Structures are given as C-alpha cells and as structure tokens.
Amino acid sequence: MTTAAARQRTQHAAQDSHAIVFDTVSKRYPDGTVAVEALDLTLPAGELTVLVGPSGCGKTTTLRMINRLETLSSGCIRIGDRDVMESDATQLRRHIGYVMQHSGLFPHQTIADNIATVPRLLKWPKSRITARVEELVELVGLDAGLIRRYPHQLSGGQQQRVGLARALAADPPILLMDEPFAAVDPIVRTHLQDELLRLQARMGKTIVLVTHDIDEAMKLGDRIAIFNQNGRIAQFDTPTRLLAAPADEFVVDFIGADRELRRLALQQLDPEEIDPGVHVAGSATVGDARTRLQQAGSSGVVVLDEAHRPLGWLDWERLRQADGLSRIEQLELTPWRHRLHERTNLRSALNALISAPGDVMPVVDDDGRYLGVISQVQLTRRLS
Numbered sequence: 001m002t003t004a005a006a007r008q009r010t011q012h013a014a015q016d017s018h019a020i021v022f023d024t025v026s027k028r029y030p031d032g033t034v035a036v037e038a039l040d041l042t043l044p045a046g047e048l049t050v051l052v053g054p055s056g057c058g059k060t061t062t063l064r065m066i067n068r069l070e071t072l073s074s075g076c077i078r079i080g081d082r083d084v085m086e087s088d089a090t091q092l093r094r095h096i097g098y099v100m101q102h103s104g105l106f107p108h109q110t111i112a113d114n115i116a117t118v119p120r121l122l123k124w125p126k127s128r129i130t131a132r133v134e135e136l137v138e139l140v141g142l143d144a145g146l147i148r149r150y151p152h153q154l155s156g157g158q159q160q161r162v163g164l165a166r167a168l169a170a171d172p173p174i175l176l177m178d179e180p181f182a183a184v185d186p187i188v189r190t191h192l193q194d195e196l197l198r199l200q201a202r203m204g205k206t207i208v209l210v211t212h213d214i215d216e217a218m219k220l221g222d223r224i225a226i227f228n229q230n231g232r233i234a235q236f237d238t239p240t241r242l243l244a245a246p247a248d249e250f251v252v253d254f255i256g257a258d259r260e261l262r263r264l265a266l267q268q269l270d271p272e273e274i275d276p277g278v279h280v281a282g283s284a285t286v287g288d289a290r291t292r293l294q295q296a297g298s299s300g301v302v303v304l305d306e307a308h309r310p311l312g313w314l315d316w317e318r319l320r321q322a323d324g325l326s327r328i329e330q331l332e333l334t335p336w337r338h339r340l341h342e343r344t345n346l347r348s349a350l351n352a353l354i355s356a357p358g359d360v361m362p363v364v365d366d367d368g369r370y371l372g373v374i375s376q377v378q379l380t381r382r383l384s
C-alpha cells in the first residue's frame, strides 16, 4: 500500500538526488591563482540558491565546476550520491541546463534550432522536437513568430529568454545561471526576474544563480551564499536571516546601508491591516458622501467606479465646497499614481504612501477591485 508518507519520502529521495554538495573544493588555475579554497557548501534540491559577492571572489568558477566546465584541483562535488568528476561529462551536462550572461546563442542558427540543441543531440524524433520548441517558447513568454529569426534579430531580453528555453529543453533537474540578467536594462531585468520566479514556482528545479547584485539576490534567492575572496563563504542563509542577523562586518557592508528597507521588501502587507476605509460610488451624490464622511470622521473618501475599482480620492474640503446635489463623478478627483496589490511588500507600500493624497492608498485584488485602504499612520505603527 502506498501511504502519503511513503509517497512523500519517495519524492524527497528523488529531490535529494539533485542536491549539490561541495566538499572541501579548491580550484587553482595554472598561473597559480587560487579562485576557490576549501569550499564546503550544500545547495538544497529544488531551491534557488544565489551566489553573490564582489568581483573576482570565485562565483563563476564555483558555478562552472558543477558542470565540469572547470575541473577541481582538490576536494569533491556530489550531485546526490554521484561525484561529478567521476561522471561522464557529456551525460552530466545533459542533466544540467546552463544560462550565460550574453545568452551564448549560436548566431547562424534560427531561434528554433538554438532551442532544439539538446533534444537534437539526444536524437529525439522531429515531431517531438517541434512540439517541445513550441511549448518552451510559450513557457518563457516569447512570441511564437520569433522562432524563424536569428539571434541578432532579437532584443537582449528576448535573447535571454531563448537562452533559458534552450537550457530547459530536455527538462534538466538542475539549472546553472551565470549573471543571466546583467546585460539587459533594469525594466527588462525586472520582468525576467519575475518570470524566473513564476517558472520556478511551477518547476521546483535546483537552480544556482550567480549575480553581483544584492537586490537581485534578495529577490530571487531561497538562500544566498555571500562570497568573500578565494571562494570563502561569509554567510549562507535565507534572505530574511541575512538581513536580520548578518554574520560579520563584511556581510553588513555588502548588504549595504539600506538594510532596513531591504527587510521591508521581504515583508508583505498583513490582510488584517487593510482597513475598509470610506468609499462611495461615482454615481453617489455629494450629499451622500458628506454624510458618510462625517459619520466616519475621515479626511476624505475613495471613489469607486461601477466595477468597484478605485477612481480617485476626494477630500473633505472639495466635498464641502461642492453642490450637495451634484454627483461625485462630476467633481475633479485626485488620482493615485500607484495601486497597492494585496500581496504587495511593505517597501512598495511605504514608497507609494509617501506621495498618496490623504495619506491613504487603496489596496486592490488581482482584478483591480477595491479591498480597502492602508494608511501611513497604520504602517508607521507597524514599523515602530
């Protein structure tokens, strides 16, 4: 009989087989440079681990030793119970997707052929390859019309998506990503990071990602390894723990002066803090709105459209001056520059509130419908 516990054990065993363990690993290049010295580190299966640290501290070397693009000088790396140096290098790399900073696409091959690289090596039937390419293009959010183009005909962000699709083609359990978003502009980078998180929530792969950027590390990492020189680990922890209890001055400096703001970015609004607020429909009369405001003792009112979406803010002074019989929608409302989503983090909430009329911001659900308001007073109380 297969019990739930037994099923869970089997699942864990399967996942553990993709944990990556560094056991006293060193790498000395032929010119004598010691890139990594006696590294001990266990990267858990099914998690996204970020390697971050100053330039030249050995992050890329560490990453490239996992798929044997660099050989180890001493020590051992195991994936599950397999020693990578004893595995066949070609076989090993088929189970490990690899994404580089400048996508590394083959310039004379179409996008479709680039994505199909590993399936072709594995001699999949043509129909299976075509179906997989279509599936991947959709998965990474590329327009299907692009697959007949060549890499130079794509933007940097599109090329990175193709690089990711190619790395995922044979559904490898492990994905190595070396500064995958460093070469694109900040807006595209944010999109790509969000996409990676969305994909990882579905895929649950063992991902190792190298970056210089501590904000990117905090956003993406289930765990973060902060490297000091020669591949020494200053701290290996979850983002929350790194911010709450940095191990030493080096970590404090690396995280930066705005550590408190970074902590806020990791905390979400508590649904209990969302206040119903005072709101009226645009079709209500000024007189109705005044009565509601007086009852609630608020400084203004949130005006909603017929789909219950926030239209703007109307303060008491403007209401007082208006004709009591006119409709609210005829008055000039103060719009918000942002909407806060119910799953927003406290850093975004604070930023938005700083410029909000009436010191309150409407909070909306996935469809943009009004759930209530969060106020500066409430947030300050929570943070103090």
Ligand SMILES: Nc1ncnc2c1ncn2[C@@H]1O[C@H](COP(=O)(O)OP(=O)(O)OP(=O)(O)O)[C@@H](O)[C@H]1O
Pocket: 029, 030, 031, 033, 034, 035, 053, 054, 055, 056, 057, 058, 059, 060, 061, 062, 212
């Ligand atoms: N092929 C090589 N030969 C000699 N030294 C090398 C070689 N590759 C890297 N190094 C050196 O090894 C050290 C670690 O390099 P590595 O590229 O792993 O660091 P990194 O943390 O990824 O740096 P960056 O963030 O600048 O990419 C550096 O001092 C680098 O100069």
